[in-house]
Amino acid sequence: MNIEQRLQDLTGPLPDGLSEGVALGTGIADGYDFYESPVGEVAVTFNPRGVSSLSLASHDFETYFAHRYGRRLIRAKAPSAWAEQIPAAIEAGTPGRLPVDLSPVTPFQTRILRIAATIPKGEVRPYGWLAREAERPGAARAVGSTMARNPIPLIIPCHRVVRSDGTIGAYSLGGPHIKWELLTYEGADPGHLEDLAEHQVRVQGNASTHIFCHPTCRAIRRSKPGNVVDFKSGRAAEEAGFRACRLCRP
Amino acid sequence: MDELATALAADLDRAFPEVVKRLGPRLYWGLRRMCGDPQEAEDLTQETFIRAYRALGDFDRRRFEDLRLTAWVWTIALNLGRNHLRDRSRRPVFVEMHDHGREDPDLPDQRAWDARFAALNRNQRTAVVLRHVVGLGIAEISQSTGRPEGTVKADIHRGLDRLREMMEQDE
Numbered sequence: 377m378n379i380e381q382r383l384q385d386l387t388g389p390l391p392d393g394l395s396e397g398v399a400l401g402t403g404i405a406d407g408y409d410f411y412e413s414p415v416g417e418v419a420v421t422f423n424p425r426g427v428s429s430l431s432l433a434s435h436d437f438e439t440y441f442a443h444r445y446g447r448r449l450i451r452a453k454a455p456s457a458w459a460e461q462i463p464a465a466i467e468a469g470t471p472g473r474l475p476v477d478l479s480p481v482t483p484f485q486t487r488i489l490r491i492a493a494t495i496p497k498g499e500v501r502p503y504g505w506l507a508r509e510a511e512r513p514g515a516a517r518a519v520g521s522t523m524a525r526n527p528i529p530l531i532i533p534c535h536r537v538v539r540s541d542g543t544i545g546a547y548s549l550g551g552p553h554i555k556w557e558l559l560t561y562e563g564a565d566p567g568h569l570e571d572l573a574e575h576q577v578r579v580q581g582n583a584s585t586h587i588f589c590h591p592t593c594r595a596i597r598r599s600k601p602g603n604v605v606d607f608k609s610g611r612a613a614e615e616a617g618f619r620a621c622r623l624c625r626p
Numbered sequence: 627m628d629e630l631a632t633a634l635a636a637d638l639d640r641a642f643p644e645v646v647k648r649l650g651p652r653l654y655w656g657l658r659r660m661c662g663d664p665q666e667a668e669d670l671t672q673e674t675f676i677r678a679y680r681a682l683g684d685f686d687r688r689r690f691e692d693l694r695l696t697a698w699v700w701t702i703a704l705n706l707g708r709n710h711l712r713d714r715s716r717r718p719v720f721v722e723m724h725d726h727g728r729e730d731p732d733l734p735d736q737r738a739w740d741a742r743f744a745a746l747n748r749n750q751r752t753a754v755v756l757r758h759v760v761g762l763g764i765a766e767i768s769q770s771t772g773r774p775e776g777t778v779k780a781d782i783h784r785g786l787d788r789l790r791e792m793m794e795q796d797e
Contacts, residue, residue, distance in 0.1 A: 379790050383758035386739060387655035390671075391664070394654065395646045397672045402679040404639050447639075 396450050406441070407452030413466045413530055414561045415554050420462055422454050423447075426475030427462065429527045432550050445480060469497050469533040469562065476528055484510070485522040492523070495536040498563040499592040499624070502578075504540045509625070516540050524548050535559060542573030564592055577606040579626045581618040588613035593624035628695075634682055635690040642679055649699055650675070656760040657703060660751055661710070662740040670710065674703040696762065700770035704752065742792045749773070750785030757782050 399405035406421040406428050417433040421441060428445070431437035438449050454462055461474040470493050478486045491509045495501050503516040503523075512518070523534040529549040535558045539545040544566050547555035559566045572591055581588035582599040588607060589596035596604065607613040610626050620626050630648070633641035653674065658667035678699050685693070743751050749771075756767045757778075768775045 379786060379793065380758050383754070383789075384761070386659060386759050387652055390646075390650040390654055391668055394668055394671060395643065395650060397668075398646050398650075398675040398679075399643065401672060401676040402642065404642060404679075 396452070399448075400450060400452055403447075405448045405450050406445075407454065408437075408441075408449045409452065409454055411463055411466055415530075415550070415557055418466070418530065420454070420466075421449060422458065422462075423477055425477035425479065427458070427465075427471075427528055427531060428477040428480075430466075430530055430549075435550070465531045469530060469536070470494075471528075471531055474531070476531065478527065480527060481522070481525060484512070484515075484518070485525065488519055488522045489526060489532045489534075492526075492534055492537055493532050495533060496594065497533075497536075499590065499594070500536045500538045500559065500564055500569065501590060501624075502538055502540045502542060505590070505626070506537060520545075530558075536562075536564075538569065542576075542578060543570060572606075575606070576608050579607045579610050579613050581605045581607060581613050581616070586618045587621050588618040588626060589621040590624045590626050593621055593626075595621050595623050631690050631693050631695060634693075635685070635687065638679070638682055642682070645678070645695070645699075646675055649696060652760045653699065653703060656700075656755050657707065659739065659743055659755045659759050660707060662744055666710065670703060670706055673706055674699060677702050677706070694766065694769065697766040697769040700756065700760075700762070700766070701772075704770055738796060742789055742796075745792060746785050746788055749777075750781045750788070753778050753781035754785035754789065758786075 396405070400407050401424065403423045403425065406423045408419050408421040410417050410433050411420055412418075415432070419431050419433045419435075419437045420427060421429045421437075429437075429441060431440065441447070441449055453459070458474060461472065465471050465474045478489060481489065487510050488506055491506050492501075503519040504513070506519045507513055507515040510519075519537070520539070523537050524546070526532050526534040526548060529535065529547075535547060535549075535555045537545075544552060544555055544559070546552055549555075556566045559569075569591065577591065579588045580591050580596050581604070582596060583603045583605050585599075587595065588610065605616075605618075607616070607618075610620060613626075614620075630641065630644060633644070650671065654667055654671045657670045657674075658664060661667055661670065681702075743755070746754065752771060753767060753773075756762045756770065757764070762770070764775050764778055767773075767778045771778065773781075
């Protein structure tokens with residue numbers, strides 16, 4: 377055999393995993409891996425822009441992902457820089473420094489989700505509050521539909537967003553009972569919140585400081601129970617001579 | 627414009643896996659022969675495709691029409707390979723022991739070929755691999771390497787002569 381023929385025979389197939397590596401590196405496909413969370417095992421997907429979605433592992437997330445985002449999924453390890461940040465973000469219920477890919481939602485929805493990510497663990501805020509923080513006070517309904525379309529629940533903590541009447545409301549990650557479970561886990565006591573909603577208590581003031589808060593704000597929860605005054609609205613609190621808390625901006 | 631370029635221009639994400647499928651094996655094995663290291667060849671192959679994908683995302687219609695895909699992808703690969711080599715030469719040099727455990731056992735005497743190719747100078751090695759392992763034409767090699775066709779032919783000729791000599795000694 378001459379040398380030219382022998383050189384031609386020096387090729388073979390592409391090594392295993394290489395075309396998958398290209399699909400992940402270009403972002404044509406997203407990678408996914410499983411993580412523990414307070415509500416059981418979850419599947420987290422990621423691409424070069426960041427973490428792109430989170431679903432219950434029991435859910436048919438591969439079909440759902442392909443349908444919603446039009447990309448396929450490949451089982452993979454997260455990039456090493458994110459390997460520790462993902463479980464930390466799930467536990468904290470906020471992205472921290474972990475990059476998130478919110479490209480499938482609109483700029484307004486991105487803004488709303490970024491605001492939701494600032495709600496502290498153990499606290500909740502109503503739709504209307506997020507709308508006001510986004511300087512779109514009339515957009516409470518749009519906030520509700522944004523929460524329903526949150527691609528990365530748990531890490532973008534839409535479970536900390538409740539209906540404008542104060543009731544706990546729906547949850548995209550497996551239904552309202554999961555939302556209750558999560559809020560209980562974080563110490564927000566959803567049963568108590570539903571009681572307040574039923575009695576139309578929207579904000580609570582401290583009678584000694586004359587500051588009013590959302591009922592889950594850490595400031596009001598530190599107050600002596602005897603000092604806590606219930607109000608049906610922020611305006612009612614202001615009329616009674618209270619000013620709004622600077623932490624929770626009710 | 628050829629069929630694949632048309633498909634890339636129409637829907638990059640959909641058509642790009644076909645580029646990997648068609649060009650991937652020869653790109654990998656060409657780089658594998660040039661650098662002598664399976665892991666480095668995998669890294670270079672992957673990085674080449676990722677850069678190609680990003681560049682194609684910025685292409686307009688005219689650039690797709692002028693695209694000579696294989697030669698263009700090899701231009702990217704050779705540039706990356708040069709930078710890799712430069713990075714490596716700044717590090718202290720050790721005698722490397724490559725793990726060949728991942729290689730297909732059906733492929734003939736990989737180590738012997740690594741040694742032979744390593745004995746060629748870089749231009750000869752690149753030209754011989756592109757012509758006879760990858761199967762590019764002289765014009766494509768000239769485009770990818772940026773060297774004149776006459777020089778490419780001379781590199782191939784001299785490179786093959788040296789490989790022949792070494793094979794005769796080995797056998």
